Amino acid sequence: MSKNGQSLIVVRKKKSHKHGHHGGSWKIAYADFMTAMMAFFLVMWLLATSSPQQRQQIAEYFNMPLKAALSQGNKDSLSDSVIPGGGDDVIKQSGEVFKQTLRKIDREKSVQNLKRALDKLESLIKNDPRLSNYAANLRLSLSDDGLLVQILDTQDRPMFRVGGVRLEPYMVGILQSLAPVLNELPNLISLTGHTDSLPYAGGSAGYSNWELSADRANASRRTLVAAGLSPDKFMRVTGTADIMVLENTQPTDPSNRRISILVLSREKEKSIRREYTSQNIVSAMQQIEQTQAQLKTVASPPGIEQTGSAILNQEKVEQDGRK
Incomplete structure (x- = not known):
């Protein structure tokens, strides 16, 4: 106590350390940074170990379903996924994006094969005497249905004996030249025979242009098989008589007598x-x-119901008579 009787209060201040504690917020920032870096290195590792096809599938997984959904596009599958093209496990073999990618690749590969076959046939027509001498009788075209090869008659050069199914020697040579090219393709073939609209004059009862066109198609098939074409390549062999007339021609034009070989897409x-x-x-x-x-009909043959009604009526009459 002081001399005058008043008490003294001593306040002591605690000295702070020079490097004091600043809280734990830096730990959260550091954890976020490490998480981001781990995700970055994980993405880089996936890109380095995946194939170009897998990267394309991953890109389509993030792009195609969202684009289709935002544009109100139709779904290409029977999946119950809300997003068109989506579904469970979409980038693997059971997923729809993967399947659509494979279908697209397969379709593009098929088109490229048909284009190469077209180029090869055009080159053969120029260089192979069995074809070059009859270039006017050959037509090649590529469409969504496939590669179409048509072998046409002309007035002075029919492919078959008139009114018959026997191939002329140059027609045999043409088919023999086509067989190796057709055999190289994995695609199946549709072979069709055509005639002009002139009535068949062969004299056989019941034999018409329908039978003639079908028989000529089968004769061409047998010649192709004999030339080395696999019998399993044919998907169908048909005859259409004169119902499929070429554009800008009359139904009686000789060019409508033709054989069409369609390499199917x-x-x-x-x-x-x-x-x-x-x-x-x-x-x-x-x-x-x-x-x-x-x-x-067997269970209820005609007349059973009528017979039953007649019996009931007779019994009723007999009962009325007894009364």
């Missing part, structure tokens, strides 16, 4: 398969309906 091949599958389903349904109708 992948899409056309699938379309034909679906067409025949649907026809088989319809035919099966019709057979089932006919069988059901026959069973009903």
